[in-house]
Structure formats: C-alpha cells, structure tokens
Amino acid sequence: MSTATGYNFAYxxxxxxxxxxxxILKGVAIPGYQVPFGGREMPxxxxxxxxxxxxxxxxxxxxxxxxxxxxxxxxxxxAVSIRRFFAHTAGxxxxxxxxxxxxIQTRHRIPERPLQADQILIYQVPIPEPLRFIEPxxxxxxxMHALSEYGxxxxxxxxxxxxxxxIATSYDYPVMVNNRYMMDPSPIxxxxxxxxxxxxxxxxxxxxxxxxxxxxxxxxxxxxxxxDDHPFEVxxxxxxxxxxxxxxxxxxxxxxxxxxxxxxxxxDTDYCRERVDQGFVGxxxxxxxxxxETEQ
Amino acid sequence: xxxxxxxxxxxxxxxVQASQQVFRAALKVMSEPGTLVEIDYAxxxxxxLDLSTWxxxxxxxxxxxxxxxxxxxxxxxAVISNLRFHCQxxxxxNPFDADFVIxxxxxxxxxAELNWGTAEYPDRSTTLIVQVxxxxxxxxxxxxxxxxxxxxxxxxxxxxxxxxxxxxxxxxRFPLGIDTFWCCDNRMAALPRTTQIEPFKKAEEAx
Ligand SMILES: [Zn+2]
Numbered sequence: 001m002s003t004a005t006g007y008n009f010a011y012x013x014x015x016x017x018x019x020x021x022x023x024i025l026k027g028v029a030i031p032g033y034q035v036p037f038g039g040r041e042m043p044x045x046x047x048x049x050x051x052x053x054x055x056x057x058x059x060x061x062x063x064x065x066x067x068x069x070x071x072x073x074x075x076x077x078x079a080v081s082i083r084r085f086f087a088h089t090a091g092x093x094x095x096x097x098x099x100x101x102x103x104i105q106t107r108h109r110i111p112e113r114p115l116q117a118d119q120i121l122i123y124q125v126p127i128p129e130p131l132r133f134i135e136p137x138x139x140x141x142x143x144m145h146a147l148s149e150y151g152x153x154x155x156x157x158x159x160x161x162x163x164x165x166x167i168a169t170s171y172d173y174p175v176m177v178n179n180r181y182m183m184d185p186s187p188i189x190x191x192x193x194x195x196x197x198x199x200x201x202x203x204x205x206x207x208x209x210x211x212x213x214x215x216x217x218x219x220x221x222x223x224x225x226x227x228d229d230h231p232f233e234v235x236x237x238x239x240x241x242x243x244x245x246x247x248x249x250x251x252x253x254x255x256x257x258x259x260x261x262x263x264x265x266x267x268d269t270d271y272c273r274e275r276v277d278q279g280f281v282g283x284x285x286x287x288x289x290x291x292x293e294t295e296q
Numbered sequence: 297x298x299x300x301x302x303x304x305x306x307x308x309x310x311x312v313q314a315s316q317q318v319f320r321a322a323l324k325v326m327s328e329p330g331t332l333v334e335i336d337y338a339x340x341x342x343x344x345l346d347l348s349t350w351x352x353x354x355x356x357x358x359x360x361x362x363x364x365x366x367x368x369x370x371x372x373x374a375v376i377s378n379l380r381f382h383c384q385x386x387x388x389x390n391p392f393d394a395d396f397v398i399x400x401x402x403x404x405x406x407x408a409e410l411n412w413g414t415a416e417y418p419d420r421s422t423t424l425i426v427q428v429x430x431x432x433x434x435x436x437x438x439x440x441x442x443x444x445x446x447x448x449x450x451x452x453x454x455x456x457x458x459x460x461x462x463x464x465x466x467x468x469r470f471p472l473g474i475d476t477f478w479c480c481d482n483r484m485a486a487l488p489r490t491t492q493i494e495p496f497k498k499a500e501e502a503x
Pocket of ligand 1: 241242243244245246249265266271272273275
C-alpha cells in the first residue's frame with residue numbers, strides 16, 4: 001500500500017482518531033444520541049463535510065473499499081475530491097459500486113440498493129441537533145433529549161399540516177431512534193428515511209462544525225415522526241426514470257436541451273447504471289431508438 | 297508505581313494499522329452485541345492481561361482516558377508498567393472516576409460503583425473491560441435489542457449471580473448505563489447498555 005509520505009494514515013493524527021473512535025463506540029451504545037467529541041479541525045475546503053471526513057478517517061483501514069456520493073452521484077466535484085483524498089492519504093481502493101464498497105461516505109442520499117451487513121454508511125451532517133431551530137440553546141436541547149420532551153417538534157410538524165394540509169418538510173425529516181432519541185437524519189430526502197430502519201449496515205453520522213457524532217447500529221428501529229390522521233409518506237413521482245425505467249427510485253428532474261425539455265432520472269447514478277447493465281431501459285432509450293428508425 | 301523496564305513488552309508492530317483493525321473489531325462487537333471476534337494483531341500481552349484486553353488497551357487508551365484496575369491487576373508490575381509505558385493512561389483509585397475499568401471477572405466492582413453517565417450526557421460513563429475464563433455462543437443469555445436482528449446467544453463464564461442480575465436490571469435506566477467488553481484470550485464480545493438480557497429458555501418438550 002503506497003500512501004503519500006509526510007502524512008498520517010488517512011491524514012488525521014492518531015490521538016484525534018482515538019478520541020473519535022471512543023466517541024463512535026459511545027454513539028453505537030446510545031443509538032441516536034449526539035456524542036460530543038474534541039480533537040483538531042481537519043483543514044478542508046467547504047462542502048467536504050469535515051464531520052463525515054473525520055469519521056471516515058478514523059474508521060478507514062487498508063482493507064476498505066471506499067465509495068463517496070454527493071446527491072446520489074459518484075462523479076460530482078466533491079465526491080471525486082473526497083475519494084481522491086482518501087486514495088492518496090490512506091492508499092485505499094475506491095469504487096463507484098454500492099455493492100462492493102465497505103465504507104460509503106454520503107451527502108444527501110442513501111443508496112437505492114439495500115445495504116448489507118458489514119458495510120458502514122457515513123453521513124456528512126451540517127446541523128446535528130433536530131431541535132435547534134426550536135431551541136437555540138444547547139443546554140436546553142440537552143434537557144429536552146434527557147426528558148424525551150419532543151412535543152415542540154410535533155407542534156412544528158402540525159403547523160405544516162394546518163398551513164398546507166400535509167407535512168411539508170421533505171428533507172432533514174426528523175426520526176425517532178430505538179423509541180428513545182429524536183435524531184436529525186442529515187439533509188437526505190424523506191424518501192430515504194424508511195431505509196434507515198432495520199438496515200443491516202451500520203450508520204455513522206459526523207458533524208464537524210458542532211463536533212458531534214451519532215450512530216444507528218444495524219437492525220435498529222428508526223421511525224419518522226407523524227400523526228395518526230397524517231401518516232408519514234415519502235415522495236413519489238408519476239414518471240419513471242428516463243434512462244433505466246425505474247418506478248421506485250428517487251428521481252431528479254434534469255433539463256435536456258436549450259428548449260427547456262425535461263426528463264426524470266435516478267438520482268443514484270450507480271443504481272441506474274446497474275439497472276441499465278441488467279437490460280432495463282427507460283423512455284429516453286425508446287426515443288433514441290425511434291429517432292434512429294426515422295433516420296433510416 | 298514507576299515503570300519497570302524489565303517488565304516491558306513490545307506493543308503493536310504496526311501501531312497505526314493494528315489500532316485501526318482492533319477498533320474495527322471493537323466497533324463490530326459493540327454494534328452487533330454478542331458477536332464473537334478473535335483479534336491477533338499483537339503476539340503477546342503483559343502477564344495478567346488477556347491478549348484481547350491488551351489489544352483493546354493499545355487501540356483505545358491514551359493520556360485522556362482514566363483507568364481503574366481490579367486489585368490483582370493493580371498489584372501486577374507488568375500490567376502497570378506496560379499500560380503506563382504504551383498507553384500513558386492515568387490510573388485512578390476509585391472506579392467511579394474511571395473512563396475504563398479493566399477487571400477480572402472475580403474482582404468486579406458493583407455496577408452501582410461505576411459511573412453511568414448523566415441524563416444530559418449519558419456518554420460520560422465508565423466502559424467495563426472484563427476478563428473472563430470462557431466466552432462462547434452457547435445458549436446461556438438470550439440477547440435482543442439494537443444490532444441484533446432477532447436474538448443472539450452468549451455465554452460469559454465466571455460472573456457472579458448478583459452481577460448478572462444487576463447487569464440485566466441496569467437496562468431499565470437507559471440511556472444511563474455501562475457498556476461492557478468481555479475478553480478471553482484473543483476472543484472478544486461486547487454488550488452495550490441497549491442489549492436486553494434474558495436467561496435462555498429451553499424449548500418446551502412436546503407432550
Ligand atoms: Zn434510472
């Protein structure tokens with residue numbers, strides 16, 4: 001394994017790693033609870049998610065295969081930079097394939113392909129405290145968690161119902177972990193919330209600015225908040241993916257030409273590719289076929 | 297007690313890689329309670345410490361972790377010297393003040409004597425590392441909770457009946473509690489405070 005000389009393995013110094021590792025073990029033992037950690041800053045460009053980077057740097061080893069996604073895609077500037085960073089400083093193999101990754105660092109999505117035991121999903125978290133916008137004081141939100149005093153969040157969601165007729169929150173949708181702690185799932189779409197529950201993989205969350213780590217062990221119940229008369233619902237689309245025809249993925253709307261033509265495609269690019277490899281096709285393929293036929 | 301240089305043994309041959317691998321083993325057993333792993337990243341341990349205990353110490357302990365040792369370990373020059381030399385962890389006289397307690401199964405302090413954390417900071421609790429005479433997946437305890445899909449069985453030898461029942465009942469005080477590593481030779485398992493413990497029930501014989 002060749003790593004860049006002059007760096008610590010995975011960049012972070014050993015003492016900071018130990019501190020973060022101990023915090024991760026506490027996080028796993030108290031699912032959904034935010035463990036504060038100390039340690040040094042990782043001086044990284046904005047958007048890399050220092051919390052996720054610190055967790056990945058503390059967990060990663062030579063045997064790992066790392067995948068990094070940003071909004072579901074492996075090829076955004078951030079995802080590519082983070083992957084290169086760990087390939088360079090830890091000498092690890094990287095991959096774009098969900099199935100073969102042992103560690104997946106993510107911003108904004110959970111892969112569509114179900115994760116397996118012994119995989120670890122590491123979330124970059126901007127604001128770890130779900131109650132922060134209700135109560136700005138850390139001392140108070142700590143008390144609210146200690147007493148399971150979560151009524152204020154129910155009130156907030158119900159204000160949505162009163163105003164819009166449904167719960168309008170569609171990202172960062174709060175969850176209850178193991179029936180005890182309210183947790184911010186990071187800015188993933190609520191479409192992904194059900195995947196968190198009873199997932200065979202371990203889920204770790206790192207917030208760099210606020211220095212918090214939290215975790216959801218495998219096979220742990222994660223429930224999205226809702227009301228008896230307004231049950232939790234995920235986003236759905238009338239369209240299917242134009243590339244692979246999937247009718248069950250989270251879709252992004254993309255503009256395809258100067259006339260503003262639009263199509264919907266899987267936000268998870270690896271999942272879409274995997275389906276195309278398996279022979280699935282969407283309407284975009286039909287279009288190109290019919291165009292070819294016309295030309296002939 | 298000072299460091300006795302003649303008692304010192306080598307630590308990890310490759311500290312960075314071995315610490316990471318031992319941590320991953322610790323992470324696996326803590327997130328999948330009752331799962332047994334074997335760790336072999338060090339060849340020998342100071343006399344008195346199990347190989348798994350020693351590797352956990354090398355991976356997780358440092359000047360920021362206060363450690364309490366059970367009486368036999370605290371009186372063992374090899375244990376003290378190597379922990380001081382390799383981990384530089386401060387040793388404390390009262391188990392309540394410890395981040396980590398390392399104890400023989402027969403010398404365990406009462407759970408009530410340990411720090412269970414506070415309602416606002418349940419993470420500020422003592423982690424227990426217990427050396428036991430045998431550790432297996434034989435049906436003795438039936439475990440359930442986070443990290444366990446259905447149930448898992450675990451046998452931890454050498455624990456007193458009062459300690460077993462204290463540990464079982466401690467779950468009622470969640471999120472306060474004690475997380476435990478069980479060590480035996482190169483084997484290791486863990487029970488975080490979330491794991492519910494029940495005595496194994498033999499299947500009822502058919503009439
Ligand atoms: Zn697709």
